Amino acid sequence: MSDSELLAQIKKDPSAFRELFRLYYKPIFGYIFRRTGNFDDTADIASETFLKAFKAIPNFIDKGISVKIWLYRIATNEVNQYFRYQKKYVKLFERGSMSDPELFDSYLYEDRQVLEKELAHHQQFLSVLENLKTLPVKYQEVIALRYFEGKDNAEISIILEMKEGTLKSLLSRGLEKLKIKCNPVYDGRF
């Protein structure tokens, strides 16, 4: 099923949102996790991202971008808000009337354990991330998309809705700043 077919299906029958969730929740969750390095914040931001996307689907106008890119865009805005204002999200899990909150909490607990263990195996990544988080958000987003997510310049410029020239100069300045921050950690070997 193509993206436009899936969106049309969701407009007709909102329960088809499960399919979009199945396809894209994991990659978007991963992206947010690699930007925040914190499971609980990631869970909140990811749920907010998908809730916003779900609400926006009836008004989604196909501008030739894929759903995945669109979700990356929403997620990036949410993460940026989180960094800029240390926005505290009202937890979805507290707002909703979960059918089985204890089961949901236990699933979250298991996922947190697994991902915290996974994060601990990547100390070098963590050091870079901690330094990256001290930079202004405009540098964080381009560096994270380029080096943590492996996106090319064309994709990043679509996600961030900016010209490639602007992107290149942000990347170059951001890398210089990050290198200076990483200097005590980075000795050229890693």
Added chain:
Amino acid sequence: MMEDFEKMLSELSRPVVGELRHQEMLAEELIKQKAKQAVSFWWLLIPIFVLCMFVIKTFYRKTSLSLEIRAFHEKQPFLAAFLFIAIPAFLIVLNSFKAKRNMLSIGLIILSLFILIFYLMSCYV
């Protein structure tokens, strides 16, 4: 040196997200929340209706809505035409030409049509 740093970043091993056990329940919860929000919007029509009634009541007091609208029309013809013709007509046109119609725009078209017809029937039939 900058090339080395870029190379290091590109080759940096990153945490990977595997299966997420909470994913399915969260999807169900989001679908449930969306459905709840869609339903709750319609409850807004009740206070809007009550508010309209109060507006009419402040200008004229009679027993039936139709008579009240007619009296309001006689007392304040321009304001009545603005409230019961111009605004509903504007909402109908606006929502009819929207590229993507949703439940909200369809609801507004129906409500505006109802107000418009009711006003015309009360005043001119």
